[in-house]
Amino acid sequence: MTAGRRAVVTLCSAPRVDHLRRQLAAVRRDPSVLTVVVWVGADEPPTLDADEVLRVPPGPDGLRLAAARNAGADRAVALGADLLVLLDADCVPGPALLDRYAAAAAAHPGAVLCGPVTYLPPGADVDDPAALAAATAPHAARPAPADGAVQLAGPDEHDLFWSLSFALTARxxxxxxxxxxxxxxxxxxxxxxxxxxxxxxxxxAWVGGAHAYHQHHPTSSPPWQHLDDVLRNGARFARRWGRWPMEGWLRAFAEAGAVRWDGGTWRRA
Structure with missing residues (x-):
């Protein structure tokens, strides 16, 4: 592998295959980029236009997304990548995403880099870079510096890390x-x-101009289909860090009568 090679690492399961194919088509505009897909579904992966397809099957409690990200990043490094860009399968990279992440990595090689994310409406054209640029509207929950600017996060901003689009050096x-x-x-x-x-x-670090575009698909808020996951994983987080994550969803579940706080933990009501 050549020095300075970039890799895009993506997790996918059957419901997101069409989203992934659009992502891969966008990444493939630069044939030098290594593509690693980690299939997290219980079924066998389909044929994909990727350099590597790994499989991390589900565990007893569901998809092993953390294990899959570790495996995908490890494989990209083993194949010679110097810059790792991790994207969710439903995210299409903007035309400048890879270049902006690479420039930020050169300036801040020890940082984890996060670009802005735009949530697209139904029917948005993700195949035309100009249409994507016109649709750019970064999610307001996180900083979005000017194009080409890099802003180091404050000590209270690490809980704004989202794995749907981030980058870091192999080192x-x-x-x-x-x-x-x-x-x-x-x-x-x-x-x-x-x-x-x-x-x-x-x-x-927040990286201006490293835009990712989240393709629309149906969701529920709060995520009722994941209620037990939120309780189990939230308790794991609380044991380690002394506070519960996903508080907005837990409050919504509680207001609907689905969960309750027993003085020490959240439980099904």
């Missing part, structure tokens, strides 16, 4: 924390990783 990955593979199913592993970065003294 930073080797030296820093990994995702906690004790998380299975939905929720918690992102914030846990952000807290682990802060505890290890690894900076987080």
């Amino acid at each position: 930073c990955w080797a030296d820093g924390p990994r995702f906690d593979e004790g998380y299975e199913g939905y929720g918690g592993e992102d914030t846990d990783f952000g807290y682990a970065l802060r505890a290890a003294g690894v900076p987080l």
